Structures are given as C-alpha cells and as structure tokens.
Amino acid sequence: xxxxxxxxxxxxxxxxxxxxxxxxxxxxxxxxxxxxxxxxxxxxxxxxxxxxxxxxxxxxxxxxxxxxxxxxxxxxxxxxxxxxxxxxxxxxxxxxxxxxxxxxxxxxxxxxxxxxxxxxxxxxxxxxxxxxxxxxxxxxxxxxxxxxxxxxxxxxxxxxxxxxxxxxxxxxxxxxxxxxxxxxxxxxxxxxxxxxxxxxxxxxxxxxxxxxxxxxxxxxxxxxxxxxxxxxxxxxxxxxxxxxxxxxxxxxxxxxxxxxxxxxxxxxxxxxxxxxxxxxxxxxxxxxxxxxxxxxxxxxxxxxxxxxxxxxxxxxxxxxxxxxxxxxxxxxxxxxxxxxxxxxxxxxxxxxxxxxxxxxxxxxxxxxxxxxxxxxxxxxxxxxxxxxxxxxxxxxxxxxxxxxxxxxxxxxxxxxxxxxxxxxxxxxx
Amino acid sequence: xxxxxxxxxxxxxxxxxxxxxxxxxxxxxxxxxxxxxxxxxxxxxxxxxxxxxxxxxxxxxxxxxxxxxxxxxxxxxxxxxxxxxxxxxxxxxxxxxxxxxxxxxxxxxxxxxxxxxxxxxxxxxxxxxxxxxxxxxxxxxxxxxxxxxxxxxxxxxxxxxxxxxxxxxxxxxxxxxxxxxxxxxxxxxxxxxxxxxxxxxxxxxxxxxxxxxxxxxxxxxxxxxxxxxxxxxxxxxxxxxxxxxxxxxxxxxxxxxxxxxxxxxxxxxxxxxxxxxxxxxxxxxxxxxxxxxxxxxxxxxxxxxxxxxxxxxxxxxxxxxxxxxxxxxxxxxxxxxxxxxxxxxxxxxxxxxxxxxxxxxxxxxxxxxxxxxxxxxxxxxxxxxxxxxxxxxxxxxxxxxxxxxxxxxxxxxxxxxxxxxxxxxxxxx
Numbered sequence: 001x002x003x004x005x006x007x008x009x010x011x012x013x014x015x016x017x018x019x020x021x022x023x024x025x026x027x028x029x030x031x032x033x034x035x036x037x038x039x040x041x042x043x044x045x046x047x048x049x050x051x052x053x054x055x056x057x058x059x060x061x062x063x064x065x066x067x068x069x070x071x072x073x074x075x076x077x078x079x080x081x082x083x084x085x086x087x088x089x090x091x092x093x094x095x096x097x098x099x100x101x102x103x104x105x106x107x108x109x110x111x112x113x114x115x116x117x118x119x120x121x122x123x124x125x126x127x128x129x130x131x132x133x134x135x136x137x138x139x140x141x142x143x144x145x146x147x148x149x150x151x152x153x154x155x156x157x158x159x160x161x162x163x164x165x166x167x168x169x170x171x172x173x174x175x176x177x178x179x180x181x182x183x184x185x186x187x188x189x190x191x192x193x194x195x196x197x198x199x200x201x202x203x204x205x206x207x208x209x210x211x212x213x214x215x216x217x218x219x220x221x222x223x224x225x226x227x228x229x230x231x232x233x234x235x236x237x238x239x240x241x242x243x244x245x246x247x248x249x250x251x252x253x254x255x256x257x258x259x260x261x262x263x264x265x266x267x268x269x270x271x272x273x274x275x276x277x278x279x280x281x282x283x284x285x286x287x288x289x290x291x292x293x294x295x296x297x298x299x300x301x302x303x304x305x306x307x308x309x310x311x312x313x314x315x316x317x318x319x320x321x322x323x324x325x326x327x328x329x330x331x332x333x334x335x336x337x338x339x340x341x342x343x344x345x346x347x348x349x350x351x352x353x354x355x356x357x358x359x360x361x362x363x364x365x366x367x368x369x370x371x372x373x374x375x376x377x378x379x380x381x382x383x384x385x386x387x388x389x390x391x392x393x394x395x396x397x398x399x400x401x402x403x404x405x406x407x408x409x410x411x412x413x414x415x416x417x418x419x420x421x422x423x424x425x426x427x428x429x
Numbered sequence: 430x431x432x433x434x435x436x437x438x439x440x441x442x443x444x445x446x447x448x449x450x451x452x453x454x455x456x457x458x459x460x461x462x463x464x465x466x467x468x469x470x471x472x473x474x475x476x477x478x479x480x481x482x483x484x485x486x487x488x489x490x491x492x493x494x495x496x497x498x499x500x501x502x503x504x505x506x507x508x509x510x511x512x513x514x515x516x517x518x519x520x521x522x523x524x525x526x527x528x529x530x531x532x533x534x535x536x537x538x539x540x541x542x543x544x545x546x547x548x549x550x551x552x553x554x555x556x557x558x559x560x561x562x563x564x565x566x567x568x569x570x571x572x573x574x575x576x577x578x579x580x581x582x583x584x585x586x587x588x589x590x591x592x593x594x595x596x597x598x599x600x601x602x603x604x605x606x607x608x609x610x611x612x613x614x615x616x617x618x619x620x621x622x623x624x625x626x627x628x629x630x631x632x633x634x635x636x637x638x639x640x641x642x643x644x645x646x647x648x649x650x651x652x653x654x655x656x657x658x659x660x661x662x663x664x665x666x667x668x669x670x671x672x673x674x675x676x677x678x679x680x681x682x683x684x685x686x687x688x689x690x691x692x693x694x695x696x697x698x699x700x701x702x703x704x705x706x707x708x709x710x711x712x713x714x715x716x717x718x719x720x721x722x723x724x725x726x727x728x729x730x731x732x733x734x735x736x737x738x739x740x741x742x743x744x745x746x747x748x749x750x751x752x753x754x755x756x757x758x759x760x761x762x763x764x765x766x767x768x769x770x771x772x773x774x775x776x777x778x779x780x781x782x783x784x785x786x787x788x789x790x791x792x793x794x795x796x797x798x799x800x801x802x803x804x805x806x807x808x809x810x811x812x813x814x815x816x817x818x819x820x821x822x823x824x825x826x827x828x829x830x831x832x833x834x835x836x837x838x839x840x841x842x843x844x845x846x847x848x849x850x851x852x853x854x855x856x857x858x
Contacts, residue, residue, distance in 0.1 A: 003505035003508070003509075004505070024553055025523055025524075025553050025554055025555050026523075027553070028512075028552070028553020028554070029520075029521065029522065029523055029553065031553075032515070032516050032520040032521070032522075032553075033520060033521060035516070035520075036520055073502065074505075076432035076433070076503075076506055077505055077506060077509060079432070080432075080506060080509055080510065080779055081509065083457075083779070084513055086461070087461055087464070087778075091458075091461040091462060091464075091465055092458065092461070092462060093458065093461075094454060094455075094458055095454075123457070124453055124454050124456070124457020124458065124460075124461075125454055125457070126454050349516075350509055350512070
C-alpha cells in the first residue's frame with residue numbers, strides 16, 4: 001500500500017477522500033492486476049494538487065531528482081523497493097551505473113544524486129556515476145556540504161555496452177531527461193538494461209500523450225470505485241507546434257483556452273463549486289517549470305502580443321513550440337501560510353516517500369515549480385498515528401497520504417501505457 | 430538489503446563483521462539468485478546469537494508471533510514486503526484469513542495478532558481471523574489494552590475451501606505451529622493457498638533437518654565470502670526418539686554431548702578462544718522455550734537421574750522425545766547489563782525489523798527464551814547514522830544490523846530447502 005506520511009492537511013475527510021479510503025482493498029487489488037499486464041517505470045515522481053473537491057496529478061517526472069528532499073526515515077522503503085526492482089530486471093546484477101544530467105551540477109542536484117546512489121548501494125549494488133557529457137573527460141570528485149564525496153566518471157562506450165573503466169554494469173539508470181534527444185552513446189545498447197527507456201526522454205515524450213493515457217486510466221478507476229473521473233482527472237487540450245507570437249498560434253491557444261475554461265465552468269456549476277476556473281499553459285515536452293502560465297480568461301492572452309506594462313507577479317511567459325493547456329487544479333494545502341503541493345515518489349510499483357513543494361510568493365492557482373520554491377519532507381506518522389483500517393471512523397488517524405499514493409500510482413500506470421505506446425519495439429504501437 | 434536498525438553492540442567492528450560488510454554486493458546478489466531457485470517462506474523470525482568471534486542462528490520460527498515487539502516505525506517496511514508477497518502468491522486476492530493458535534490467547538499473543546492483521550490490511554487486503562479451535566463456536570470480540578478490538582470468528586470448512594461466513598479468502602495464513610499435527614479442517618485445501626505449508630508444522634518439522642540444511646547453506650556462503658562456515662554455523666548432533674530417563678536414552682545423549690563439546694573445544698583452540706564450550710539440548714520438534722538446557726559437561730547430565738537437590742537457576746529440564754544437541758553460542762549483546770539476543774523478522778525475502786530478547790536473570794550461555802524475558806524493539810537509525818557503503822571505514826556508522834539480516838536470511842534460505850525436502854508434492858523429496 002502506501003506508507004503513512006503526515007500531510008499538512010488536517011481538516012475533516014471529504015467525500016472523495018472517504019471514497020478512496022473505503023475502497024482500499026479494491027484499489028490495491030486493481031493495482032496488482034494492472035502491474036501483471038504493464039511494467040511500471042523504474043522510478044517516477046508525480047506532482048499532485050488537492051483542491052479538496054478534486055485531487056489530480058499535474059505533472060509526472062520519469063527522471064526524478066529531488067531525492068534528497070525525502071525524509072531520511074523513508075530510506076529503507078526506497079531501498080526495499082529498489083531491491084524488488086533489481087530482482088525483476090537483472091537479478092544477477094553486480095553493478096548499476098547512474099547517468100546524471102549533463103552540465104555543471106547544482107549543489108541540490110548533487111545531493112539528489114548522492115541519495116539516489118545510496119538507495120541502490122544499500123540495495124546491494126556497486127553503483128557508479130557515469131557522465132555522458134562530452135565535457136567530462138576525466139574522473140572528478142566533488143565534496144558535498146555534508147562531507148560526502150561524489151565521484152563522476154566519463155562513461156565509456158564499447159561496441160554494444162556502456163560502462164566505465166573496469167566497470168561493466170548490468171543496468172544503466174538514466175537520471176537525465178534527454179531534452180536534446182538521445183545521444184549516440186546511448187543508442188543500440190542491446191545487451192544492457194537502459195532504464196527508463198529512451199522514449200521516456202522529452203524528445204519523444206509529450207505531456208498530452210501522458211494525460212490522454214491518464215484520462216483512460218481515470219475512467220477505468222472512476223468506474224471501479226464509483227466516482228466521476230473528473231474528480232481525479234485534469235482536463236486538457238493541446239495545440240501542436242505553434243508560434244505563440246504569430247496570429248495563427250495565438251488563435252489556436254485562445255480557442256482552446258476558451259473551450260477548456262467553459263468545460264471547467266460547467267463542471268464547477270454541476271458540483272456547486274464557487275471558485276474561478278483557470279487553466280495552465282505549459283510546454284508539451286519539458287519537465288522544467290519555465291514558461292508555465294496561469295490563464296484565468298482568454299483575454300489574458302492578449303498581453304502576449306503587447307509589450308509588458310508592469311512587472312506583475314503573474315507576468316505571462318509563454319512556452320515555445322507545442323503546448324499543453326491543462327485544467328488548473330487549486331491546491332488546498334498550506335505550510336505556514338505558504339501554498340504547498342505534494343510530490344509523491346515511487347520506485348518500481350511502490351510509493352517510497354514524498355515532500356511538499358512550498359512557495360511563499362505564489363498563489364493557490366499558480367505553479368509552484370519555480371525559483372523560490374522550498375521543499376519540506378513528509379515525515380512518517382509515529383506509532384500513535386498508525387491508521388487502522390477497519391476500525392470505526394474517527395477511532396484512528398486516517399492515512400491521508402494514502403490518497404496521494406493512489407493518485408501518484410494512477411499517473412504511474414498512465415506512464416506505463418505511454419511508454420508502451422511509444423516503444424519502438426512494440427508492434428502494437 | 431536490510432534496514433539500518435540500531436544495535437546494542439557498539440564496539441569496533443571485528444574481522445567477521447567486516448568481511449560481511451565488505452561483501453555486501455556479492456551477498457545481495459547471492460540472495461537474489463537463491464530466490465530465483467527457491468521460494469522463501471511467507472514469513473519467519475530467527476533468533477541470533479552474536480559471540481563476537483561467531484554469529485549464528487539458533488532457532489528459526491516459521492509461525493512467528495511477537496509482531497507487536499517490532500518498532501512501529503518499521504511497519505511500512507513490513508507492509509511493503511507483504512504487498513510484494515501477495516503480488517506473487519495471489520495478485521487477484523481480495524481477502525486473507527489468519528488462523529491463530531488454538532486455546533485462550535494471552536494478551537501478548539493478541540497484540541501480535543493485531544499487528545499482523547494490520548500489516549496485511551495496510552497491504553490492501555480484507556483480513557479476518559478464522560479460528561480452527563473446536564471450542565470457538567461463535568464470533569467473539571476481544572478488546573486490547575490500546576482500545577483496539579480484535580474479532581475472532583470460527584472457520585468454516587466447505588468442500589475444498591476454508592473461510593468464514595460471507596468470506597472466501599484467496600490465501601490462508603497459518604499462525605499456529607500445529608504441534609499436534611494438521612487437523613482435518615486444514616487438509617486437502619487444494620483451491621486456496623495455505624501458507625506456510627502444512628509440512629512447516631512441528632508434527633513434521635525437525636530442528637535437526639533445519640540445521641542440516643543450514644549447514645549446507647553456510648558452507649556455500651562461507652565459500653562465497655571466504656570464511657570458515659563454522660563462524661556462522663552452530664554445530665549439532667541429534668538423538669532420535671529417546672527417553673531421557675532410561676539408560677539407553679541417557680547414554681546416547683551423553684555420547685553426543687561429549688563428542689560435540691570436544692568438537693567445539695577443538696574449534697576454540699584453533700581460533701584461540703578462551704571461553705568454556707557448552708551445548709544446548711532442546712526438543713527436536715518444538716518452538717517452545719520449555720525444556721531447553723545448557724550443558725557445559727557431560728557429567729552435568731547425571732543430575733537428570735538424580736532427584737533435584739537445590740532450586741538452582743540452571744536446574745535441568747530435559748525435553749522429551751527426539752532431541753537436538755546444538756553448539757552453544759555465547760551472546761555478546763547486553764541491554765542495561767541484561768543479556769540480550771537479537772530476533773530478526775522477515776516477510777517474503779525482506780528483513781522487515783527486529784527486536785532484542787532480553788533476560789535479566791539469564792547468563793550469556795543460557796537460552797533467553799524463557800519466562801521473564803522482555804522485548805526491546807530495534808529502532809531505526811536516524812539520518813545522521815545512515816550507513817554509506819563505499820565511504821572510507823569510520824566515516825559513517827556501520828549498519829551492524831546488516832549482519833543480523835544476512836544471518837536471518839541464510840536461515841530463511843535453509844528453511845526454504847527444508848520445506849522443499851518435506852513437500853509431499855515434491856517428487857525429488
């Protein structure tokens with residue numbers, strides 16, 4: 001199931017939450033059966049927004065960083081899940097190579113890499129970091145703030161294998177999103193496991209495909225537990241490759257934004273929700289928080305063609321190229337008055353931890369994935385707070401984090417569909 | 430691998446420990462390969478004694494109780510391991526029935542059952558307790574000290590299935606050691622998973638068989654990491670069905686005790702160990718702590734034929750029937766001056782926690798599994814104490830508990846061999 005982490009939200013359990021908690025055995029069985037048919041990505045993280053009336057994933061990262069933001073207490077869970085993953089992928093493995101992002105790493109990214117390396121080391125593997133950055137020509141060590149040392153080595157390409165000097169790993173774990181497309185050094189590695197597969201990189205991946213898969217998953221899941229799938233599914237539209245500064249591009253965007261706002265307005269009316277609908281416009285193929293804009297009215301888009309008048313906090317920064325127009329989901333969670341959204345981490349089929357992304361200068365309808373965000377690990381619930389399924393309501397603390405674990409895993413199921421659909425070896429695709 | 434729990438032992442890491450820690454990737458790979466060939470028991474607990482120079486399992490329980498003695502923090506690990514087990518055994522499962530011991534349960538046993546039920550409930554199953562005690566004729570609820578309620582229902586036998594009223598579980602989890610032999614109600618359940626299998630019950634199981642399997646495992650493992658298997662293997666001998674009060678029975682016991690003491694003495698000499706060898710005599714087919722006696726000299730056995738002179742703390746209580754004569758392993762661990770031994774818990778192939786069995790009135794060469802024992806959960810190591818494999822010795826706290834997790838799992842591998850050897854459906858047996 002899902003570990004019991006303490007959420008910031010402590011109010012009464014609402015109808016949607018109760019429905020999910022009550023259906024636990026049905027939900028867990030459903031996931032078990034899904035994973036008999038589909039292969040989960042080796043790891044992923046999912047950004048979740050809980051509006052109270054609605055709970056939905058807004059972004060699924062298949063090359064998660066931020067591992068150091070998980071509570072240290074949750075490490076054994078990550079290790080156990082990593083063990084389970086390795087048992088399935090490559091039980092005879094001795095070594096695993098992690099391929100980090102190219103470029104000069106930030107101290108945050110180094111801390112994340114160190115934690116990721118620790119997880120797989122504790123799972124019993126020799127783990128080394130192999131860079132595919134052409135600028136990395138020799139082995140370099142970096143000292144981390146906690147005194148730990150990280151060693152980055154240049155990856156060596158043999159005919160069909162990738163490795164390091166005196167190191168021939170069974171599995172290569174990519175921790176770079178390959179926005180620029182898979183480099184030659186990673187192609188045709190038919191003798192090793194390359195995970196996630198190359199089609200998970202942003203040169204192939206599209207958010208719109210992910211959310212189309214998620215929509216399918218949410219429909220089946222909605223039927224399973226008897227809820228309107230909209231309660232867990234952010235609606236979306238997309239424009240293909242557009243130039244937002246040209247009339248045709250802007251027109252497509254305006255039309256889609258208008259139509260989506262109307263659909264949301266109808267849904268809000270159906271459920272008697274007194275909130276202002278909004279949509280979020282973001283690049284269809286990037287994991288970065290750059291260029292994400294909140295749009296509350298199609299007229300807002302006019303600003304795009306006008307010189308910026310004032311340095312407002314909602315200044316629009318449109319993404320270039322194909323865009324995803326996603327139903328905006330408010331977040332109800334706050335930590336010390338700052339708006340917060342949970343991020344759930346998974347390894348193999350298991351939820352292994354999470355943290356809050358918190359942004360003091362952002363509003364409940366804005367993306368928090370922006371400079372200035374802080375991260376608060378979700379702690380484990382202590383002994384007194386153990387949820388006890390089956391006891392009468394109110395007799396034990398509910399595992400609120402459970403719902404987040406369910407939504408995170410639904411997004412992971414969607415990602416597995418997505419990777420199957422784009423698998424070049426899959427004849428069905 | 431193994432979660433990092435804090436051990437009582439804090440001295441320097443000795444040679445044997447260092448060897449095990451250094452070989453971690455090799456060891457973990459070996460376990461992964463073992464589990465490709467053999468099926469681990471669904472759960473088990475292993476009593477371990479750490480003499481410093483030697484580290485060995487002394488008892489392997491295939492129907493573990495004492496689950497409530499595990500630290501609450503470790504619950505998510507147990508839940509995740511239970512999930513992994515269910516995924517393999519019966520992914521389509523909705524329900525699991527736990528069959529507890531017959532007879533009036535102690536408050537300790539009820540607390541253990543409650544924890545076990547919680548583990549499998551959190552793993553996403555409907556879990557109910559089905560008693561096979563003929564005295565249990567109707568559903569009864571017991572209130573636990575913490576306010577929780579446990580409901581015990583009489584198991585119902587259908588033609589090929591066992592269940593409860595309106596409850597048809599996929600898996601039946603036995604938590605009773607079936608000392609009196611498997612009752613008819615459990616036989617020929619060919620449509621459900623009955624775990625552990627019936628041959629794990631004490632009417633079939635023999636400690637001598639378990640330790641013969643363990644000896645085989647320890648030889649292979651010793652070769653793997655380059656150590657004398659004796660360092661992890663308690664030597665043993667056995668007498669068949671004997672009556673200890675008859676000359677022939679006593680004679681067998683005396684001969685075997687003498688021979689084993691001699692073997693231990695030789696080993697102690699080989700390693701320059703200045704301790705007094707001892708053996709432990711116990712029933713070959715019982716999990717109870719009753720009738721376990723420490724023998725330091727074959728002459729001690731003379732007392733058995735004489736009326737007891739004084740109420741000494743080492744009064745001999747010989748077991749009846751077949752006996753196991755096991756090399757005694759000192760324990761080096763102490764909690765507040767009281768002698769302690771670690772007990773390691775596993776679900777499926779994963780170490781999920783442990784505790785210390787502590788006995789203030791027992792000596793380092795006596796069994797601690799006796800009335801008066803207390804239990805101290807092993808806590809998780811905090812963030813600062815995260816072991817970091819790969820860093821230079823001394824730079825991070827070693828995961829001492831790791832060695833216990835290795836020995837526990839070696840005993841679990843032995844148990845899997847043992848259950849294969851006694852499987853009535855196994856043509857090889």
